[in-house]
Amino acid sequence: MALRYLIRRLGFFALTLWAAMTLNFFIPRMMPGSPEQALRERFSKGGSVVSPEQLRTVLAEFGFDPDKNIVLQYSEYLKAMVTGHWGVSIGSSLGVPVTTLIGDALPWTLGLVGIATVMAFALGTLIGTIAGWRRGGLIDGIVPPVFIVTSALPYFWVALLLISLFAIGNNPVLPNDFNYDHGLTPGLNWAFISSVLEHGILPAGTILITAIGGWILTMRNNMVTTLAEDYVRMARAKGIPNRRIMFGYAGRNAFLPNLSGFAMSLGFVISGTILVEYVFNYPGLGYMFYNATVSTDYPLLQALFLLVTLAVLICVLICDFAVFLLDPRARTKG
Amino acid sequence: MSAIVAGTAAPTPTAGRRPRGGLWRAVLHNRKAMLGAVLLTLFCLLAAFPHLFVPWLERDPRAIGDMPLQHPSSEHWLGTTGLGQDVYAQLVYSTRESLIIAVVAGLGATILSVLIGVSAAYLGGVADNVLSMFTDVFLVLPTFPLIIVLATYAGKGNLTVIIIVLIVTGWSYGARQMRSQALSLRNRDFLESARVRGERRSYIIVVEVLPTMTSLIVANFLGAALYSVLTAAGLQFLGLGDPNSLSWGTMLYWAQNQGALVNGLPAWALSPGLAVALLGVSFALLNYAFDEISNPALRPVRRRRARSH
Numbered sequence: 001m002a003l004r005y006l007i008r009r010l011g012f013f014a015l016t017l018w019a020a021m022t023l024n025f026f027i028p029r030m031m032p033g034s035p036e037q038a039l040r041e042r043f044s045k046g047g048s049v050v051s052p053e054q055l056r057t058v059l060a061e062f063g064f065d066p067d068k069n070i071v072l073q074y075s076e077y078l079k080a081m082v083t084g085h086w087g088v089s090i091g092s093s094l095g096v097p098v099t100t101l102i103g104d105a106l107p108w109t110l111g112l113v114g115i116a117t118v119m120a121f122a123l124g125t126l127i128g129t130i131a132g133w134r135r136g137g138l139i140d141g142i143v144p145p146v147f148i149v150t151s152a153l154p155y156f157w158v159a160l161l162l163i164s165l166f167a168i169g170n171n172p173v174l175p176n177d178f179n180y181d182h183g184l185t186p187g188l189n190w191a192f193i194s195s196v197l198e199h200g201i202l203p204a205g206t207i208l209i210t211a212i213g214g215w216i217l218t219m220r221n222n223m224v225t226t227l228a229e230d231y232v233r234m235a236r237a238k239g240i241p242n243r244r245i246m247f248g249y250a251g252r253n254a255f256l257p258n259l260s261g262f263a264m265s266l267g268f269v270i271s272g273t274i275l276v277e278y279v280f281n282y283p284g285l286g287y288m289f290y291n292a293t294v295s296t297d298y299p300l301l302q303a304l305f306l307l308v309t310l311a312v313l314i315c316v317l318i319c320d321f322a323v324f325l326l327d328p329r330a331r332t333k334g
Numbered sequence: 335m336s337a338i339v340a341g342t343a344a345p346t347p348t349a350g351r352r353p354r355g356g357l358w359r360a361v362l363h364n365r366k367a368m369l370g371a372v373l374l375t376l377f378c379l380l381a382a383f384p385h386l387f388v389p390w391l392e393r394d395p396r397a398i399g400d401m402p403l404q405h406p407s408s409e410h411w412l413g414t415t416g417l418g419q420d421v422y423a424q425l426v427y428s429t430r431e432s433l434i435i436a437v438v439a440g441l442g443a444t445i446l447s448v449l450i451g452v453s454a455a456y457l458g459g460v461a462d463n464v465l466s467m468f469t470d471v472f473l474v475l476p477t478f479p480l481i482i483v484l485a486t487y488a489g490k491g492n493l494t495v496i497i498i499v500l501i502v503t504g505w506s507y508g509a510r511q512m513r514s515q516a517l518s519l520r521n522r523d524f525l526e527s528a529r530v531r532g533e534r535r536s537y538i539i540v541v542e543v544l545p546t547m548t549s550l551i552v553a554n555f556l557g558a559a560l561y562s563v564l565t566a567a568g569l570q571f572l573g574l575g576d577p578n579s580l581s582w583g584t585m586l587y588w589a590q591n592q593g594a595l596v597n598g599l600p601a602w603a604l605s606p607g608l609a610v611a612l613l614g615v616s617f618a619l620l621n622y623a624f625d626e627i628s629n630p631a632l633r634p635v636r637r638r639r640a641r642s643h
Contacts, residue, residue: 016471023480027487145366148622152614154564156571156586157607164600221625264473264507271478275568279590289479290572293486305483308476316474 009320013313020309024302025077029070081306087299098303101288109284112200113273116207121262124212128219128258129251135224143216151213155272159206159279166202175199177281203280207272211265218261222254229253256327263316270308364626370619377613380429388423395423396580403597412601415588421602424585425609431581432613435497435566440559442501444508447558448551451512452539455520466513472506478565485574493576496569500562508554515550519543549627556621560614567610582606 080086086098131143166174180195226232227250235245270286277286285304292300362368380387388395396419404414412421454465484499519525528538544551569575570583573591577584585606589595594603 012467012470015467016474019471020475023475024483027483144622148366148618149611149615152560152564152618153611154567154607154614156568157604157611160595160603160607164595164604168595168598217622267474267476267478270476271565271568274478274482275571278572289482293482293572293574296486301483301486305476305479308479309474312474312476 005324009317013317016313017306017309020306021078021081024081024305025074081302086303086306089300090297098300101300102285102303102307105283105285105288108282109273109277109286112203112282112284113207113269113286116204117211117266117269119204120208120211121215121258123208124215125219125255125258127212128216129223129246129254131216132220132223132227132254133246133250135227140220144220147213147216149213150209151217153210154275155206155210156275156279158209159203159276162202162206163279174202199282203276203282206276207269210272211269214265215258219254219258222257223250226250226254252326256323259319259326260323263312263319266312266315270312364623366619366626367623370616370623373612373616374620377429377433377616380426381433382430384427384429387426388420395419395427396578403599405599406601412605413599415592415594415602417592421585421605424580425582425605428580428582428585428606429609431493431579432563432566432583432610435493435500435581436559436563436613436617439497439500439504439562439566440555442497443504443558443562444551444555446501446505447508447512447554448544448547450505451509452516452543452547454509454513455516456535456539456543462513466510469506469509469513472503473510475503477503478568481565481569482572482574485569493579496566496575500565504558504561504565508558511550511554512547515547516543519546549624553621553624556617556624560617560621563610563614563617567607582610586610 084099089096089098089101127143131140134140175198177199180192180199229250232245232250235249240249273284274286274289276282277284278290281287285307288300289304289308291297292304398417399414399419401414402417406413412425414420415424450465450469454462454469457465481499481503485495525538525542528542533542566575566581567583567586570579570581571586571590573587575581575584575587577587583606586603589599589603589606594600
């Protein structure tokens with residue numbers, strides 16, 4: 001049983017990854033206007049004259065060759081993607097391997113978004129558990145309305161609001177762009193680390209404010225539904241301490257749907273990241289994604305999209321296995 | 335108050351099954367739903383009759399004025415843009431496009447999710463497996479990057495493209511909910527009796543199943559509309575919309591490009607975003623209220639509170 005479940009989930013993983021790669025391959029080819037044309041326009045706008053041969057070479061790197069059979073192109077493209085041959089950038093950093101560019105930006109996004117998201121999830125789940133436990137109590141009266149509002153706020157608007165509150169005016173408290181002060185050289189010293197932390201507060205705060213509401217609300221509602229179950233009443237009747245019922249009985253079960261929802265929500269978090277990093281000029285993957293669209297850097301765009309899908313899929317897989325470990329029902333269902 | 339409580343507490347069995355009148359009554363008695371409905375009505379009025387809210391405006395709100403970067407004053411309530419346009423007038427006239435995007439994309443996504451979710455549940459077997467897999471793949475694919483990629487390739491600034499892309503990326507979550515709801519209805523007695531009567535499958539789905547799912551469908555529409563509002567505003571903010579259109583996202587784009595915050599004009603930089611947020615909040619409030627209506631387990635507290643007043 002367990003093995004079948006594992007194989008099914010891995011199959012899903014492979015299928016989705018394949019779907020993402022296929023979309024990546026066909027979207028540029030289906031759309032009006034060829035990449036060749038777009039590239040020529042961009043190069044001529046930049047003032048440089050590019051011969052058709054040079055264009056061909058650049059596009060061949062990108063896996064685009066109009067004379068070749070589409071099936072052959074597709075299989076070559078898939079092979080290159082899987083083996084990590086993601087080509088070179090044709091955008092602002094012309095000729096730099098895409099993998100190098102991504103490698104530089106990845107740690108910043110992982111640090112900023114990863115920490116903010118996990119914090120939002122953990123804090124939100126905790127607050128939701130407490131709010132759901134005391135139905136109609138003081139916390140439960142305040143929490144849902146407030147967080148319905150925060151969960152509907154646009155990411156970039158919260159970012160702008162925070163900037164206007166803390167980073168602009170006569171005495172700005174916090175910096176509003178980039179990841180550390182320009183004069184510093186990266187290293188393991190206090191000046192650098194504190195600068196990085198300072199620059200991270202506003203972007204991380206933005207993600208936290210907008211992401212936490214959803215977790216609180218779903219956790220609260222799950223908790224309310226779970227507390228009506230017979231085994232909770234049984235636990236109460238047996239005289240088990242409230243705290244244990246709250247976390248060990250109700251909370252544990254109410255948490256399961258939240259956990260599987262976590263991975264699904266990552267797509268939304270990533271969309272927020274692009275906007276947040278754009279507003280704060282934070283040199284992570286989201287900002288790179290934006291720049292890649294502005295300069296129509298197809299290879300970079302492709303690689304980033306693939307990477308983002310991969311990240312979400314890995315999280316889905318981790319959450320699946322966590323649910324599998326925590327919930328005996330998932331194991332028997334197969 | 336007690337008469338109202340009695341009205342909700344004693345619904346006739348048929349009213350519970352066919353929630354036409356019951357749905358409206360439920361909305362009227364839910365404070366969150368009321369607030370959301372009032373906000374939404376206000377936005378609809380703004381969208382339908384913008385000139386009523388800026389009667390002194392004689393020309394296109396996009397027309398370039400001669401007083402750029404003004405602070406809010408009695409003449410320009412929210413100041414002026416870098417091109418001297420009145421921010422308040424633009425804000426009012428932008429409601430229409432933003433609301434249209436939300437409603438059209440929300441409706442499209444909901445229709446698609448009903449179609450796919452309900453047919454997956456009813457066809458069963460291989461068809462269900464394929465459709466569910468399809469739904470799951472779309473659920474996991476990161477939509478916003480996909481939208482950006484699509485919008486970049488399809489030519490920036492096309493409203494139809496934005497709406498289609500929002501529909502294509504926004505249906506999957508709803509389809510999953512529709513499927514599980516339809517699955518749980520599948521073996522109910524009233525459907526069994528319809529089958530025994532020899533009704534056609536299409537009749538059963540349209541006349542028997544869909545009405546029972548009304549509150550879920552409405553909730554789904556609201557969720558999809560919320561998603562569309564936020565996503566469209568984000569896209570336009572990044573400059574992937576039509577820069578000449580009148581919408582909140584486009585206003586934000588220009589505010590960012592002309593340095594509204596740096597020039598000390600927070601009213602200009604923040605008000606379009608606030609409008610997006612308020613429209614989003616109205617959808618979210620209604621959505622949450624419908625969740626309470628469709629999930630009776632979430633409701634009792636509200637009744638208790640009503641009684642204590």
